[in-house]
Amino acid sequence: MPEKQKINILWFGNDLRIRDNESLFKVMQEDLPFLAVYIFDESFLSSTQFGFSKIGKFRAKFLLKTVLDLENNLKHKNIPFLKKFGQTQDIFKQISEHFEVEKIFCQREWTKEEIELENQIKPIFPDVKWVKSYSQLLLETHFVKEKLDKIPLLFKTFRQKIEKDFKIRNEFDSEHLVYDKSILDLRINSDEITLQTLGFDEFEMHQSTAFPYSGGEKNGLQRMNHYFFKTKNLSRYKETRNGLIDEDYSSKFSAWLANGSLSAVSIFHEIKKYEAEFGGNESTYWLVFELLWRDFFKYISMQYRNKIFYQNGILDRDYEFKSDENLVNQWINGETESDFINANMLEIKNTGWMSNRGRQNVASYFCKILRQDWRIGAAYFEELLIDYDVHSNYGNWMYLAGVGNDPRSRTFNAEKQAEQYDSDYKFRNLWLK
Ligand SMILES: Cc1cc2nc3c(=O)[nH]c(=O)nc-3n(C[C@H](O)[C@H](O)[C@H](O)COP(=O)(O)OP(=O)(O)OC[C@H]3O[C@@H](n4cnc5c(N)ncnc54)[C@H](O)[C@@H]3O)c2cc1C
Numbered sequence: 001m002p003e004k005q006k007i008n009i010l011w012f013g014n015d016l017r018i019r020d021n022e023s024l025f026k027v028m029q030e031d032l033p034f035l036a037v038y039i040f041d042e043s044f045l046s047s048t049q050f051g052f053s054k055i056g057k058f059r060a061k062f063l064l065k066t067v068l069d070l071e072n073n074l075k076h077k078n079i080p081f082l083k084k085f086g087q088t089q090d091i092f093k094q095i096s097e098h099f100e101v102e103k104i105f106c107q108r109e110w111t112k113e114e115i116e117l118e119n120q121i122k123p124i125f126p127d128v129k130w131v132k133s134y135s136q137l138l139l140e141t142h143f144v145k146e147k148l149d150k151i152p153l154l155f156k157t158f159r160q161k162i163e164k165d166f167k168i169r170n171e172f173d174s175e176h177l178v179y180d181k182s183i184l185d186l187r188i189n190s191d192e193i194t195l196q197t198l199g200f201d202e203f204e205m206h207q208s209t210a211f212p213y214s215g216g217e218k219n220g221l222q223r224m225n226h227y228f229f230k231t232k233n234l235s236r237y238k239e240t241r242n243g244l245i246d247e248d249y250s251s252k253f254s255a256w257l258a259n260g261s262l263s264a265v266s267i268f269h270e271i272k273k274y275e276a277e278f279g280g281n282e283s284t285y286w287l288v289f290e291l292l293w294r295d296f297f298k299y300i301s302m303q304y305r306n307k308i309f310y311q312n313g314i315l316d317r318d319y320e321f322k323s324d325e326n327l328v329n330q331w332i333n334g335e336t337e338s339d340f341i342n343a344n345m346l347e348i349k350n351t352g353w354m355s356n357r358g359r360q361n362v363a364s365y366f367c368k369i370l371r372q373d374w375r376i377g378a379a380y381f382e383e384l385l386i387d388y389d390v391h392s393n394y395g396n397w398m399y400l401a402g403v404g405n406d407p408r409s410r411t412f413n414a415e416k417q418a419e420q421y422d423s424d425y426k427f428r429n430l431w432l433k
Contacts, residue, residue, distance in 0.1 A: 004100040008034040011106040015260035017217045018073045022133035023105040025174035033181035040085045052383040057200040058352025062215035069216025083190040089120040108132035138264035151299045211353035220256030237283040244427040254387035297395030308394040313403025321373040340418035343431040352386040363400040364412035374401035
């Protein structure tokens with residue numbers, strides 16, 4: 001039997017970019033050639049414990065475009081790329097039949113399903129060295145550990161400690177490295193993957209969506225350039241971020257951040273460039289402040305692990321939740337007693353998008369007024385949101401349910417919120433017509 005070629009693997013997950021990609025940077029430094037792999041795992045098509053899908057059509061479409069863009073970028077660099085649909089362990093088994101794999105480079109994950117997936121692969125490569133990077137974070141873990149023994153319950157404490165001698169790493173220059181190695185005989189073909197493969201029909205985006213974008217690093221970088229340098233909307237961010245209609249009230253970076261086609265570190269450095277050119281103000285600071293919220297929820301889930309999925313949350317707080325299918329369906333279909341809640345729920349149902357103001361209100365209403373199990377609402381968001389991110393979604397839901405990082409457990413008053421943020425009924429008229 002001919003000897004198998006020795007290679008490394010670059011296993012893409014939620015780090016679907018070539019700019020500031022630590023794993024790509026590191027695998028490029030190796031002597032061995034490498035194979036880049038992305039797998040649409042079949043478990044995508046299964047349901048969560050509350051009967052919702054793990055991924056809905058909006059995020060699926062965004063993800064397909066993202067992977068296509070990555071494929072093009074890798075092609076330009078002559079990096080061999082395998083795009084597959086199936087069970088991750090089967091595909092890795094196939095690779096192991098053809099190659100001797102020395103190292104696997106990937107993003108570090110710490111949530112339940114991602115760890116389970118990794119554990120299925122480990123027996124296939126018992127001798128492989130895993131090289132993992134925390135590339136989803138803005139703050140480096142050693143910097144956070146220096147500042148804090150433990151992640152505090154309150155964001156305010158976290159932020160204040162972090163902001164003293166605030167340091168963010170430089171970007172990894174993965175984008176400009178030249179690749180000059182080759183895989184001799186790949187013998188495994190990529191799959192043609194469409195929305196149908198993932199179980200959905202083709203569809204057009206809703207004309208009133210506030211998020212009319214396609215996936216992919218190129219589009220994410222374009223959006224950043226538009227929001228910062230072309231329109232200077234960044235200088236107005238703090239005043240506009242509670243908006244409900246149209247594209248520019250907030251950055252809309254979340255979907256690219258969630259699947260890693262934009263890096264939080266790159267965004268940070270672009271903000272600094274912008275401030276150097278046009279001056280900083282409360283708004284430019286506030287976008288960094290929001291990126292810190294994102295990191296905060298990631299560090300919270302790192303500390304509390306599976307507790308972020310428990311009904312009593314990280315506070316272990318006993319909470320009486322009901323589970324009434326009719327009430328849940330009324331909430332989903334925009335048929336509650338509040339027109340503001342209904343408009344927001346119709347927005348997400350039709351577009352996969354909802355503003356931060358909307359998300360806070362509908363989640364609070366679900367937990368505190370309808371008194372339903374917050375995990376049902378979180379699972380619905382998991383299916384629908386284009387920008388679903390496990391840490392931000394479960395962190396924010398726990399927060400609003402009163403079992404997470406807001407021990408005061410406040411309730412939003414939807415009527416007052418509607419008066420304040422939609423006094424002219426524009427938003428409600430858009431979705432309730
Ligand atoms: C119930 C609920 C569920 C949510 N689920 C998600 C989710 O699955 N994925 C997700 O990315 N965000 C989630 N968020 C946070 C927030 O609503 C979105 O990040 C934000 O609306 C995205 O719009 P943007 O990119 O224009 O945000 P901007 O206002 O422009 O903020 C810039 C970035 O900061 C981060 N950010 C802002 N607010 C928050 C926040 N409250 N928590 C964590 N990060 C934040 C995001 O990465 C965002 O892209 C949720 C909020 C609530 C209340």
